[in-house]
Amino acid sequence: MHEDIRLLKELQDIDYWIGELERSKAFLPDMMKNLQEQMASMAADLSQKKARLQQAQIEVKDLEIKIAETKELKEKYQEQMLTIKTNKEYDALVAQIEGAKTEVAKDEERCLELMTEIEQLKVSVAGLDEENATIQEDNAGRLIDLQFQIDSVQGKMDEKEAYRDNLVRKVSKTAMATYERVRKGRGGDVVVALRRGACGECFKSQPPQKIQQIKKGTTMETCASCGRILIWEGEE
Numbered sequence: 001m002h003e004d005i006r007l008l009k010e011l012q013d014i015d016y017w018i019g020e021l022e023r024s025k026a027f028l029p030d031m032m033k034n035l036q037e038q039m040a041s042m043a044a045d046l047s048q049k050k051a052r053l054q055q056a057q058i059e060v061k062d063l064e065i066k067i068a069e070t071k072e073l074k075e076k077y078q079e080q081m082l083t084i085k086t087n088k089e090y091d092a093l094v095a096q097i098e099g100a101k102t103e104v105a106k107d108e109e110r111c112l113e114l115m116t117e118i119e120q121l122k123v124s125v126a127g128l129d130e131e132n133a134t135i136q137e138d139n140a141g142r143l144i145d146l147q148f149q150i151d152s153v154q155g156k157m158d159e160k161e162a163y164r165d166n167l168v169r170k171v172s173k174t175a176m177a178t179y180e181r182v183r184k185g186r187g188g189d190v191v192v193a194l195r196r197g198a199c200g201e202c203f204k205s206q207p208p209q210k211i212q213q214i215k216k217g218t219t220m221e222t223c224a225s226c227g228r229i230l231i232w233e234g235e236e
């Protein structure tokens, strides 16, 4: 194979890896951010449910005290019934007893609602607790791994760049100019194999004479349509 083409093929592999490293510089921090956000939202959800559970338990205790007090008051009114003298006193007392009964009924109903909510929260908190522990542990491990990758990207890039500089020095100026022009203008691979007599990248059919030259591999042949350097990889 033409020496320039061999070098350019190697160069495009290096450039591919440099491109991948560039991309990882952008997406690795994004991945870390996503993991951190997941950890934070999970922990926040759990602590919010735990707080609500605690609050509901306090509400139940308060209501139970209030119910006991109202019942006590009602009994006191009922005792007073035995000593009343007038109809007016009687009516007032009956109203107070009825009022106390209504209040107890209302508070007991609220208590039941809260107890149902508490049962549901307990189940939900237990599940979340477990899920959260797993997420925190898994993500912490993945974050360490991602941080390690981020820290090593620059070193790997420097290595590839140094290797690239060394390669570029060996390539002829015209071949290098072709390579850079196509890479910047079209992107993707610059050195491509012939596929069924056509350019492997833009699929333009190549003239038979050019195909013969490509097969020989002693000259650098480019696609007239996209400018890519064509090589023979033993097809047909």
Ligand SMILES: [Zn+2]
Pocket: 199, 200, 201, 202, 203, 204, 223, 224, 225, 226, 227, 228
């Ligand atoms: Zn082409």
